[in-house]
Amino acid sequence: MSKDVTQDPETDSEKLISTDVSTDDADGDVPDESQVRTVIESQDLDVFYGDTQALQSIDLEIPARQVTAMIGPSGCGKSTFLRCINRMNDLIDIARVEGELLFEGKNVYDDDVDPVALRRRIGMVFQHPNPFPKSIYxxxxxGLKIQDxxxxxxxxxxxxxxxxxxWDEVKDRLDESALDLSGGQQQRLCIARxxxxxxxxxxxxxxxxxxDPIATSQIEDLIEELAEEFTVVIVTHNMQQAARISDKTAVFLTGGELVEFGNTNEIFENPESERVEDYITGKFG
Amino acid sequence: MPRESYQDKLDDLREDVLYMSEVVLERLRLGLDALEQKDEALAQEVIEGDHEVNQMYLELEQDCIDLLALQQPVASDLRFIAASFKIITDLERIADLATNLGDYSLEAEEDVFPEVDIQTVADVTIEMVEAAMDGYANQDAETCYQISETDDEVDALCERASEAVVRDLIEREVTDEATEEEVERLMGDVSRLLLTIRDLERVGDHAVNIAARTLYMVENDADLIY
Known part of the structure; x- marks a missing residue:
C-alpha cells in the first residue's frame, strides 16, 4: 500500500495530528468511565489483503492510559488491526484499508499524514525482541539521535x-552489546527504545x-506500569495474560469480525456473546 | 469439543456436588426422624455420619481449587465453579445442623409443646433445599426466586412457633410441688425446641444461599446474595 506524502512530515503531519494528550489519570487506577478519553477510534474499518478481507467493519474506541487487549484465534485479524493503528500495514503491498482510523481525532490514513511521524507517536514492540546489534546505550x-x-x-x-x-540490571554495562542480554532483558530494552x-x-x-514465565511476569508488570503514562494496546494469544493485565478486551473471531469489546472483567466473567463465551472457555477455537 | 478433559472435570464437579446434596438431605431427614421418634441409634448414625460429609466437602473444595489453579476458568465455567465452591459450604453447614438435630434427640426428655408443628417447618425447609439443588442441576433461575419467597414463609412459621413456645411458657404454671430437677428438665426441653426451630430456619437460609449462588451462576445476577 502506498500513500502520497506531499507535506513535510516534521511539520505538517505533526501539526495536523498533534493535540494535547494530558489526562487527569496518572495514578494507574481505572478512571471513571465518563472521564476516559478516547485516543484511537476506528470507524467502519475494513482491511483487505488482495481479495481476502481481514477485518470487517470494525468500530472500536481505545481509551487513553489504559491497557487494551486484543484476543482471538489465529487469523482473526487482531494483529492486522494493531498494525493499522501505526500504518505498519503500509509495508504490505497488497493491503488495502477502507473506513477510518482516528488517532486523536485525525484519520491516520489521510494523505497528509506521514507514517514515519505517526510511528514516533505510536511506538511498537514485537513478538521477538529485535534489538539493534549495537550497545545497550x-x-x-x-531514536533520540535520529530525531536530533x-x-x-x-x-x-x-x-x-x-x-x-x-536500569538496575544494565547500568554498569551500558556499552556492552544488546545482543548479550537475555530474551526478557532484550524485550525490555526494546520497550525502553x-x-x-x-x-x-x-x-x-x-x-x-x-x-519464559519470569520474564513474562516482568513484562506484564511493566505493561501495567506503562499504562500510567502511555496508552497500551496489546495483541496476545494468551487469554490469561489479557485477563491479568488489561482494562479493556476486544475479542476478534474468525473472519475479521470484532464480536465483543468491553471491560476485561466483564468479558471474562460474563460475556454477552455466546460465541465469545465459547471461545474463551475453549469450547471452540 | 476441545478441552474434553476439562469439560469432564466440570461435569464431575456438578455430579459430585449433587451427590453431596443427596447425602446431606438424607442426613437431614434422618436427623428429623431421630428427633421425632427419639431414636437413639438413628441419632448416632446422623452424628457419626457428619465426618463423611466433612470429608466430601474437603475433597470437593480441593477439586474447585484445582480447577481454578490449573484450568483458569472464565465466564460461565468460572461462575459455575465459584458458585459450587460456595454451595458446598452451605451443604456442609446443613449437615452440621442435621447433626444438631441428632444431638437434641439424644438429650430430649419429652414433647413439651406438641402443638408446635416442627414437622411442617421441616418439610418446607427440606423442600427448599431439594428445589435449590434442582435449580443448580437444571440451571433454572426461576426456581431460585421461588426459594427466596418460600424462605419468607419459613421465617414467619418459625417466628410464630417460637412465639407460641415463649407464650405458652409464660402462661404455664409451675406448681410449687415441681422439683428443681423437673424445672431444669423443662428448661432444657424448651431450649432444645427453640434451637430446633432456629436450626430449621437456618436450613432454609442455606437453601436461599444455594439459590442465590445458582442465580449468579446462571445469570451473573447477584440479586439474591444478601
Missing amino acids: DNVAY KTENLDQKVEQALKRAAL AIAVDPEVILMDEPASAL
Missing part, C-alpha cells in the same frame, strides 16, 4: 531504561510469547 539513544533530541541524552537514556524496569522517544501509544504484538 545506543539502542535506547537511537540529543540534549541531556544520558539522562534520557537512563530515564527510558528506568521506565522499562531495566520505544518509550525513549516519548510516544503517546505503545502497540505490543505478542510481547511475551517468546519469553
